[in-house]
Amino acid sequence: MIYTVIITSSVYSVENSISALLFSRALIMRRIHFIKNIFFYCDGALHANKFLFFNKKDIDIRRKWIIFSLKNKIKLHVCYSSLLKQGIIDFKKFFRKNTSVGNLDIFFRISSLEKLSRDIQKSDRVIKF
Template sequence: MASITCLIQHSPEQGHHSYSAYKFCQAAVAKGHQIKQVFFYGDAVHHGNALAHQSADEQDVRQLWQSLASNHQFPLVICATVAARHGIVAAGDLKDFSDGNLAPGYHAGGLAEYMEAVATSDRLVQF
């Protein structure tokens, strides 16, 4: 079976992109493929914002990702540099905001971590 790294570049508010990526990864693991990493870049870093909320009539794609990653043991990585520009920080990264606002199940990483996943994957899928 193939190992796959997934790159997402659209915000969760553009839910159809993220939801399509989620359904792709869900189908891939159901067929026995391994997801090496899901990397959120650009506006997609907002997936990792614990303070953001969906309206009651919308599906929360952030939680879908958290559940899928937890059940199938793959990392949800948001680009740390882009996230910091958007005010999304991990606990302890800023002196005045020690609790951070990075959602559980996500972690901040760099392009080196992403490139390592790409280099060791059979496929890269971009959404």
């Protein structure tokens, strides 16, 4: 089965994001399921802020998502309008300048709701956290 995972919870409400990560890991471990992509939307777009700081006692869920993405070759998409609402910008896209300045983490790809809807059409299951 092909899954699309949508995360709308903030990086600070860690329970939903951890549940999504554990669910995604379980799908991959079964080896009969495939995750099309992981889409961060609404408050979930805050996961893409590279300047987030976590105390030692807190879980750095953003880093865990990045490691999961790299290990399993799954793209992390984030909604462009949600990024702007959260104050996260990529200067390359926003100002059309060739610079790496901005607070968007390089492991997240700017995407649109159109991309999400196309992925949902190609998926057998969609799960939202």
